[in-house]
Amino acid sequence: xxxxxxxxxxxxxxxxxxxxxxxxxxxxxxxxxxxxxxxxxxxxxxxxxxxxxxxxxxxxxxxxxxxxxxxxxxxxxxxxxxxxxxxxxxxxxxxxxxxxxxxxxxxxxxxxxxxxxxxxxxxxxxxxxxxxxxxxxxxxxxxxxxxxxxxxxxxxxxxxxxxxxxxxxxxxxxxxxxxxxxxxxxxxxxxxxxxxxxxxxxxxxxxxxxxxxxxxxxxxxxxxxxxxxxxxxxxxxxxxxxxxxxxxxxxxxxxxxxxxxxxxxxxxxxxxxxxxxxxxxxx
Amino acid sequence: xxxxxxxxxxxxxxxxxxxxxxxxxxxxxxxxxxxxxxxxxxxxxxxxxxxxxxxxxxxxxxxxxxxxxxxxxxxxxxxxxxxxxxxxxxxxxxxxxxxxxxxxxxxxxxxxxxxxxxxxxxxxxxxxxxxxxxxxxxxxxxxxxxxxxxxxxxxxxxxxxxxxxxxxxxxxxxxxxxxxxxxxxxxxxxxxxxxxxxxxxxxxxxxxxxxxxxxxxxxxxxxxxxxxxxxxxxxxxxxxxxxxxxxxxxxxxxxxxxxxxxxxxxxxxxxxxxxxxxxxxxxxxxxxxxxxxxxxxxxxxxxxxxxxxxxxxxxxxxxxxxxxxxxxxxxxxxxxxxxxxxxxxx
Numbered sequence: 001x002x003x004x005x006x007x008x009x010x011x012x013x014x015x016x017x018x019x020x021x022x023x024x025x026x027x028x029x030x031x032x033x034x035x036x037x038x039x040x041x042x043x044x045x046x047x048x049x050x051x052x053x054x055x056x057x058x059x060x061x062x063x064x065x066x067x068x069x070x071x072x073x074x075x076x077x078x079x080x081x082x083x084x085x086x087x088x089x090x091x092x093x094x095x096x097x098x099x100x101x102x103x104x105x106x107x108x109x110x111x112x113x114x115x116x117x118x119x120x121x122x123x124x125x126x127x128x129x130x131x132x133x134x135x136x137x138x139x140x141x142x143x144x145x146x147x148x149x150x151x152x153x154x155x156x157x158x159x160x161x162x163x164x165x166x167x168x169x170x171x172x173x174x175x176x177x178x179x180x181x182x183x184x185x186x187x188x189x190x191x192x193x194x195x196x197x198x199x200x201x202x203x204x205x206x207x208x209x210x211x212x213x214x215x216x217x218x219x220x221x222x223x224x225x226x227x228x229x230x231x232x233x234x235x236x237x238x239x240x241x242x243x244x245x246x247x248x249x250x251x252x253x254x255x256x257x258x259x260x261x262x263x264x265x266x267x268x269x270x271x272x273x274x275x276x277x278x279x280x281x282x283x
Numbered sequence: 284x285x286x287x288x289x290x291x292x293x294x295x296x297x298x299x300x301x302x303x304x305x306x307x308x309x310x311x312x313x314x315x316x317x318x319x320x321x322x323x324x325x326x327x328x329x330x331x332x333x334x335x336x337x338x339x340x341x342x343x344x345x346x347x348x349x350x351x352x353x354x355x356x357x358x359x360x361x362x363x364x365x366x367x368x369x370x371x372x373x374x375x376x377x378x379x380x381x382x383x384x385x386x387x388x389x390x391x392x393x394x395x396x397x398x399x400x401x402x403x404x405x406x407x408x409x410x411x412x413x414x415x416x417x418x419x420x421x422x423x424x425x426x427x428x429x430x431x432x433x434x435x436x437x438x439x440x441x442x443x444x445x446x447x448x449x450x451x452x453x454x455x456x457x458x459x460x461x462x463x464x465x466x467x468x469x470x471x472x473x474x475x476x477x478x479x480x481x482x483x484x485x486x487x488x489x490x491x492x493x494x495x496x497x498x499x500x501x502x503x504x505x506x507x508x509x510x511x512x513x514x515x516x517x518x519x520x521x522x523x524x525x526x527x528x529x530x531x532x533x534x535x536x537x538x539x540x541x542x543x544x545x546x547x548x549x550x551x552x553x554x555x556x557x558x559x560x561x562x563x564x565x566x567x568x569x570x571x572x573x574x575x576x577x578x579x580x581x582x583x584x585x586x587x588x589x590x591x592x593x594x595x596x597x598x599x600x601x602x603x604x605x606x607x608x609x610x611x612x613x614x615x616x617x618x619x620x621x622x623x624x625x626x627x628x629x
Binding site: 175177178180181182183184185186187188191195196199200202 | 332333334354355357358359360361363365367368369370371372380381384385429432433435436
């Protein structure tokens with residue numbers, strides 16, 4: 001392919017016939033540095049200035065740990081719920097033709113567009129003990145608003161479009177013939193769905209999950225209205241950061257932020273690896 | 284397994300795709316459904332498979348009325364033009380799928396399924412590729428896997444929908460010969476759809492020629508080629524030329540001249556004369572022949588094809604000439620078809 005002698009080990013990918021490799025790579029790196037890397041390294045810089053002992057003390061503070069647990073836990077559950085119902089919504093939108101399908105399709109995007117505070121207030125009004133839904137759930141012993149359950153409800157709302165919009169296009173590409181082939185081989189409708197269709201959708205579902213999860217971890221606006229924000233109970237990490245900021249306790253705020261950053265990065269990396277693996281298998 | 288299609292009609296949203304089609308397929312036969320696109324051949328195949336339900340009529344597998352059964356119960360092997368393999372499964376898992384989804388006692392043990400998959404892989408000459416994924420195979424290999432997968436369930440009939448349509452010419456020819464071998468070895472009743480007449484005539488025991496939702500003719504390659512029973516079959520299969528003629532007193536006339544063809548049984552009146560361009564006698568003089576001036580000529584492999592303009596109407600027909608024939612532009616050529624057929628104008 002090239003006249004250069006083959007190097008052992010790592011080297012730059014050979015430029016292809018498409019020109020502008022150097023330019024676009026340089027631009028992308030500069031852009032990512034400016035937009036993501038510099039702000040984030042500022043964060044790490046500030047928390048590094050704390051010194052290891054101080055940082056560790058702030059990081060292992062019980063309230064911080066609890067807030068992190070709530071943030072990641074609720075985001076995980078909400079993403080899991082969204083994977084199930086988001087896939088279902090995508091299925092209905094792709095597979096069936098019914099009056100008002102376009103309207104439903106457009107509705108899925110509303111959580112993207114709506115100011116999150118509006119969503120939070122609306123959900124709180126609904127689920128508060130005196131609200132329409134809260135009133136019905138109260139006798140069942142279910143308290144949604146001002147509990148972690150409320151946080152999950154808000155995050156489900158926020159995360160739904162991420163799953164639907166990543167799964168939908170892949171589902172649209174599913175080949176009808178593959179299902180027919182499975183049917184002629186004797187597979188029942190249920191077997192076709194579980195053994196043929198879902199494994200094919202897995203990479204898209206994982207992407208949807210990671211997007212919804214990442215969004216849930218970082219969500220602030222909608223959650224603070226419905227959560228009630230009781231320390232150790234329903235206080236999320238982003239809110240704790242804001243509280244620390246308002247107390248002018250910048251070191252504590254940056255420490256929490258740095259931990260969130262590290263955790264999020266680790267989880268997204270993991271999800272990405274899972275995905276690369278499944279892509280490689282299913283090509 | 285013998286398959287009988289009885290008076291089947293299929294409509295898609297009021298638009299008829301098949302009109303009252305009947306067809307008997309003998310056990311162990313290799314049958315081709317041949318026709319242009321829109322002729323209903325794929326619809327007929329899908330009806331046999333159970334992927335579509337007939338609007339009217341019935342389909343029998345042996346004595347059983349298969350149209351009452353679901354696709355899953357019919358036990359047919361179906362091979363799709365674009366393979367329709369399961370992308371997330373290895374080749375071996377693809378082939379074993381039909382056995383794996385069976386319930387209870389009907390499902391062989393995992394080891395047995397694997398053994399069968401490897402055996403079939405060997406039959407389709409892909410031994411050693413059982414761990415690959417479909418994305419890692421060529422088109423021809425994928426289609427072999429699809430065939431092995433369809434045969435794994437020991438189907439009553441094997442149905443192939445343009446099985447070689449997506450492959451290049453070389454692979455096509457190879458797979459065609461190979462399919463014939465497989466068929467002869469396994470003896471499955473096989474129906475395949477194609478729009479490639481060469482494929483149909485070469486491969487099938489009998490060819491079903493279809494057009495506009497109807498069966499035009501059913502017969503061996505020889506029947507179809509030598510004695511086409513309709514103008515459609517005559518012009519669809521092989522090369523053909525046609526000329527409007529008149530039948531009078533048991534003779535064929537063009538304009539006011541008899542052309543030396545006797546047709547004692549043909550009804551008097553307008554008709555169309557069909558013949559094969561290569562099946563003509565060239566004549567010197569012209570008393571009782573067809574004569575025309577050369578309007579165009581092309582070299583086609585070992586022969587020369589010329590277009591002749593016949594008579595005052597300037598009807599164009601094609602005939603084949605030997606390479607060394609001196610016919611040039613505008614020169615006159617006279618000929619008489621050796622074998623021909625008349626179809627009265629409706």
